[in-house]
Amino acid sequence: QRYLIFGILSCVPDRQRTIRELEIGRTLFKEYKEEPMTFSGREANGSRGDSVEILGRGSASGAETWIDLRADATEADYDYRWVIKHGPEDYKTGRNYGERPPMVIAPSLYGAMEEWIEHRRKHLAPRHEYLFTARNGAPLTDVGVHSVLTSTSYRLTGRRVNPHLVRDMIITHLRGTDASERQLEALAIYMGHSLAMQKGTYDRRSKAEKVAPAVELLSSLNGALARG
Structure with a gap:
């Protein structure tokens, strides 16, 4: 059981x-x-x-x-x-x-x-x-x-892992991957809540983790400009 x-x-x-x-x-x-x-x-x-x-x-x-x-x-x-x-x-x-x-x-x-x-x-x-x-x-x-x-x-x-934390863990993990916004929206519907709730309530990533893709994007942009 x-x-x-x-x-x-x-x-x-x-x-x-x-x-x-x-x-x-x-x-x-x-x-x-x-x-x-x-x-x-x-x-x-x-x-x-x-x-x-x-x-x-x-x-x-x-x-x-x-x-x-x-x-x-x-x-x-x-x-x-x-x-x-x-x-x-x-x-x-x-x-x-x-x-x-x-x-x-x-x-x-x-x-x-x-x-x-x-x-x-x-x-x-x-x-x-x-x-x-x-x-x-x-x-x-x-x-x-x-x-x-x-x-x-x-x-x-x-x-100790409780039922709510299981939801948090899965969403936090997936939002830290390359999952598309479409996939994440589908997951929200599947789990019975809104995309906004998924982002705000269940996503336990730190602010630094959340903005890491933006940092990487700007870094690659600056690198491209420097090479140009």
């Missing part, structure tokens, strides 16, 4: 409410492709590759079986995709932006997610239909999602 929460946030960097309220058939959907499935080269002989992640699970007899999580899978390996869909009532800024475009979960997570849905989740005896659950079977709360992220990130890295 922790792995999936981190994984989903890495490809759908949304608010913690999205994680809490994932529910198959309401906000989480399995969509089949219209075109026939095409397999990557490693699938041609029935092999799923050597770099896939595997996980042990005890069988009813007590013997351990191995589950192929297909952590190196790509879109070509499936004839369907898992997507998150939100209407205006399902997210914070829905009143302003209306129905959101489908948010696509990475195929590398499908194996782990389906293992969770089909086998693991029931061991926590959830008393609800949400995808993720607390240990006592109750729905995850905002505090619960926050705790999962901060405690796990601190244990593994020595730094």
Whole structure:
């Protein structure tokens, strides 16, 4: 469950409410492709590759079986995709932006997610239909999602990462790359906020980092003038 929460946030960097309220058939959907499935080269002989992640699970007899999580899978390996869909009532800024475009979960997570849905989740005896659950079977709360992220990130890295910070990190990183304004605008729409909010609220670069491209531009201009 922790792995999936981190994984989903890495490809759908949304608010913690999205994680809490994932529910198959309401906000989480399995969509089949219209075109026939095409397999990557490693699938041609029935092999799923050597770099896939595997996980042990005890069988009813007590013997351990191995589950192929297909952590190196790509879109070509499936004839369907898992997507998150939100209407205006399902997210914070829905009143302003209306129905959101489908948010696509990475195929590398499908194996782990389906293992969770089909086998693991029931061991926590959830008393609800949400995808993720607390240990006592109750729905995850905002505090619960926050705790999962901060405690796990601190244990593994020595730094605490919360859901909002994940959004900040992704935007800060992308705004420091060569991503075009068109791509950044598309990302803002995908994440359910405005381009202005992306620039002001989520971008944590320092002023020096933000103006670095201008410094480089002027430097190259001056160099060209000097050579001319």
